[in-house]
Amino acid sequence: MKLTGIILVAGEGTRLRPLTYTLPKPIIPLMGKPLVVRLIEDLKSVGVNEFHVVIGHLGFLFRQVLGDGASIGVKVNYVEQRERLGIAHAIHRAIEEGANGQLIVYLGDNYFQGGVSNFVKVFMENEYDVFIVLTRHRDPTRFGNAVISDGRVVKLIEKPKEPPPNSYVVTGVYMFSDPDDVERAFKSLKPSARGEYEITELIQWFIDNGRRVSYTVTNGWWKDMGTPQDMLDLMYLMLDETKPRIEGEVKGEVNGRVIIEEGAVIEGVVHGPAYIGRGSLVGRDTVIEHYVDVEANVSINGGSISRSLILDNVRLELGKARVVDSIIGPSTRIRLSNGVNRLIIGEGNIIENI
Structure with missing residues (x-):
């Protein structure tokens, strides 16, 4: 049949x-x-x-x-x-x-x-x-x-x-x-x-x-x-089942169950479970904490990120800021200086908090 x-x-x-x-x-x-x-x-x-x-x-x-x-x-x-x-x-x-x-x-x-x-x-x-x-x-x-x-x-x-x-x-x-x-x-x-x-x-x-x-x-x-919390929960569950795989370039430090896709560059620190998509850059002053999904062609400089989903083509300048429990829509530009930030943001936004 x-x-x-x-x-x-x-x-x-x-x-x-x-x-x-x-x-x-x-x-x-x-x-x-x-x-x-x-x-x-x-x-x-x-x-x-x-x-x-x-x-x-x-x-x-x-x-x-x-x-x-x-x-x-x-x-x-x-x-x-x-x-x-x-x-x-x-x-x-x-x-x-x-x-x-x-x-x-x-x-x-x-x-x-x-x-x-x-x-x-x-x-x-x-x-x-x-x-x-x-x-x-x-x-x-x-x-x-x-x-x-x-x-x-x-x-x-x-x-x-x-x-x-x-x-x-x-x-x-x-x-x-x-x-x-x-x-x-x-x-x-x-x-x-x-x-x-x-x-x-x-x-x-x-x-x-x-x-x-x-x-x-x-x-x-x-x-x-x-x-949004359901989406983050699903991401956590999927990351819990990841097996480490590194196909990108690691110049910094990677710990635990982490997937680094081809074309991604890690200059900072990534703690698993985490996913770093194709063509993404984790800058040298950046710490990716546990349960983070960074999709394709994302650039992150400074700061730290925990329990968050970062979608395609996002640019983050985080200074000493920490981003937690967040979903950042594609093609968004964010500049922060400090503090703990929770953000649910749609596509193509610009946020500056200097």
Whole structure:
């Protein structure tokens, strides 16, 4: 049976502003690669070669990054979701535009430790009508909840104010064996109170109609990249799993698990876990502390940086300043003199605090 990937990236990412005014969150690179590329490569590893990418906000940027998919070795089709009418509607739009076979739906701002390939294999081997991946979460009110009884999914609830006891959170990957059934389910839906066609209600149709709806509970970590802190947390988790690799030039000092990409130059000090991207310069008076991701063509002179993500083409003149818990948008110029600074900055800004 043919496997088709549906990647949902139409959202505006409002909780990640100002970054997402010009850069959709699935395109933001972590350790040298946009998240959406990582998701596609993950599904490619289990035989998904055709993708329908559902775009909306700044959709042209996905076309620029992914093209027709040839650079990744897959075929990418684009589907527009002009109105934000929910996940179920986005899946419906993909089917309208030709998505067929067994559908692997992946939210473009989700990431799983070790990827989802093992989940897809379980789905395929057991011929389920629907397969979902569940987990526990400290704040289940942010997500759909699944009620499990006797090893079966009996009810799904979208963002409950009072989560049912012992319920699980529904993560951002959904698998369907028959697109025609998905369309039957979608036609039965009405918009929720927030004006969206909910994925939980779509899957509930399958439960109510006696279809084989099954699940697994992931043992690894899972991140939904909604807020700046979520993005930093994902970066920390990914850096925790790095293996040291040095392909750039080290004139200064590198300690611990550090990746130095080709063309990067380290004149100062880098403490791992850390990532220094292609063509970036860490100046001789600079200290990169733990959990820092410096993307491509960044220049840093002076100061120190800890627990931060620095995106492409940033220029930092830090003097004796310390930057912590920060996300610096691409092509930004910052000049600081001292103090401890926490910055969440979008693309192309200029900040001077002398």
